[in-house]
Amino acid sequence: MQVPIMSSAPDWRADFPGLAPGWSYLDSAATAQKPKVVIDAIARAYGEEYATVHRGVYARSATMTERYEAARERVATFINAARPSECVFVRGATEAINLVAESWGNANVGAGDHILLTTLEHHSNIVPWQLLAARVGAKIDVAPLTADHQIDVDALENLIGERTKLVAVAHVSNVLGGVADVTRIAKAAHAVGAKLLVDGCQAAPRLAIDVQALDADFYVFSAHKLYGPTGIGVLWARGDVLNGMQPWQGGGSMIEEVGFEGSTWAPAPGRFEAGTPHIVGAVTLAIAIDYVENIGLDVIDHHERALAAQARDELRAMNSLTLYGPDGGRGIVSFAMEGVHPHDIATILDEEQVAIRAGHHCCQPLMKYLDVPATARASFGVYSGAEDVEKLVNGLKRVQRIFG
Structure with missing residues (x-):
């Protein structure tokens, strides 16, 4: 069952000057954006x-x-x-x-x-x-x-x-x-x-x-x-x-x-x-x-897990996509698309103003274990929202159309 997404996420996004309007930043596992107070x-x-x-x-x-x-x-x-x-x-x-x-x-x-x-x-x-x-x-x-x-x-x-x-x-x-x-x-x-x-x-x-x-x-x-x-x-x-x-x-x-x-x-x-x-x-x-x-780590965790669960549910329904990792993971969703290199996925998503990470994520032995050269990774932060998941899914549908 999908966990409800916290409705106050737009207020948290407003705390982060680096998040341009319309830009979905889904690379928080690499580095998080900084709030204005910092x-x-x-x-x-x-x-x-x-x-x-x-x-x-x-x-x-x-x-x-x-x-x-x-x-x-x-x-x-x-x-x-x-x-x-x-x-x-x-x-x-x-x-x-x-x-x-x-x-x-x-x-x-x-x-x-x-x-x-x-x-x-x-x-x-x-x-x-x-x-x-x-x-x-x-x-x-x-x-x-x-x-x-x-x-x-x-x-x-x-x-x-x-x-x-x-x-x-x-x-x-x-x-x-x-x-x-x-x-x-x-x-x-x-x-x-x-x-x-x-x-x-x-x-x-x-x-x-x-x-x-x-x-x-x-x-x-x-x-x-x-x-x-x-x-x-x-x-x-x-x-x-x-x-x-x-x-x-x-x-x-x-x-x-x-x-x-x-x-x-x-x-x-x-x-x-x-x-x-x-x-x-x-x-x-x-x-x-x-x-x-001040926000509450339990609140942040609940919010990110809900977004990751929503993303996994929607990506699971897409043909040619393979998901990695357990359900209930903490704000991170890694996946691969059949016949499409993760770098191509990330490039096309960038054209849609969606920023994800593509590559081995400094985990080459894990990639070998998964039998893939690389994965695409969307990772959420406190400032992420349901609209970011929607843009990710729509961008991946465009990738599928481009690569047939």
């Missing part, structure tokens, strides 16, 4: 409010330092971290995963150990582990998917063994929209002493994240998918794990004391934030979090 906050932070942090003794620097650390506190509240010091600001989820692979991985994964991934992972949750495995002589195992394209947790549990050191999974698939059973996976990983890293890029914009309830050891996400700025993201790690990790970059701010004979490191999270941080990114990420929480 854009205005960025302008102020680079303008009359701008100063460096952690160094100046003058008033504006002190104020910006307070705002920067207040943003860390806001992130901690958003994901229910035990304390703000568990939250590290990074350039994005990709850097966060690389940080864990370099700092925690080099110290805790050795020759003959296993790293367990899943078939649907983004390249950013594959390549850093491949680099680690190559450095230390570890092995990578891959859990398969179920018939409806969700992580096969039974198979994943069977792959976990005494040599498993890390399990890394996407909370929400960026291609298929399915939601991982993180708590069950965490229990299986911890049963053998392994750690669990969760890629939360697609979850953070639409699901209430409670890292303590999920029982993960690492959780990462990027601001730009959460209606915030680019170039900023978050690594959360359990306090005991984070405090035991060595820095992976050296420079200013991350040190306690420096001498030519040696240096000592600042406590976490500072030891992982070398150099001048993305000050404006951090303080305006907090604004983006306020924006989504």
Whole structure:
């Protein structure tokens, strides 16, 4: 049964200056448009409010330092971290995963150990582990998917063994929209002493994240998918794990004391934030979090799921279209049209002012698993509405007419 679509969506669309009239932006899984409150906050932070942090003794620097650390506190509240010091600001989820692979991985994964991934992972949750495995002589195992394209947790549990050191999974698939059973996976990983890293890029914009309830050891996400700025993201790690990790970059701010004979490191999270941080990114990420929480993540999730369900229902009725992923996926609909390359689909839809993503979506192993070179992907945001689904369907009908 189709879930009713929230009637207030047009009001949310009005919050986003980047959405031109008549333009259907269906690429939110790649990056979300920015609400005016975030854009205005960025302008102020680079303008009359701008100063460096952690160094100046003058008033504006002190104020910006307070705002920067207040943003860390806001992130901690958003994901229910035990304390703000568990939250590290990074350039994005990709850097966060690389940080864990370099700092925690080099110290805790050795020759003959296993790293367990899943078939649907983004390249950013594959390549850093491949680099680690190559450095230390570890092995990578891959859990398969179920018939409806969700992580096969039974198979994943069977792959976990005494040599498993890390399990890394996407909370929400960026291609298929399915939601991982993180708590069950965490229990299986911890049963053998392994750690669990969760890629939360697609979850953070639409699901209430409670890292303590999920029982993960690492959780990462990027601001730009959460209606915030680019170039900023978050690594959360359990306090005991984070405090035991060595820095992976050296420079200013991350040190306690420096001498030519040696240096000592600042406590976490500072030891992982070398150099001048993305000050404006951090303080305006907090604004983006306020924006989504003022609407309500449950409201956003309900709205996007309803749109995805409507789109799947209408696309399923079209000849020559194949849908991927489970019904009930989170705001993401991936599909292929027989005899038409996804890039051609996207090009024709662009002529109809419908923006979708076409390609492998940084998930080439998943494309191989699905036995396709690429898919077309429509992904919804808080600003999407029923009219966007209608334009998508009408555009695809035009594609069918053009290609016969």
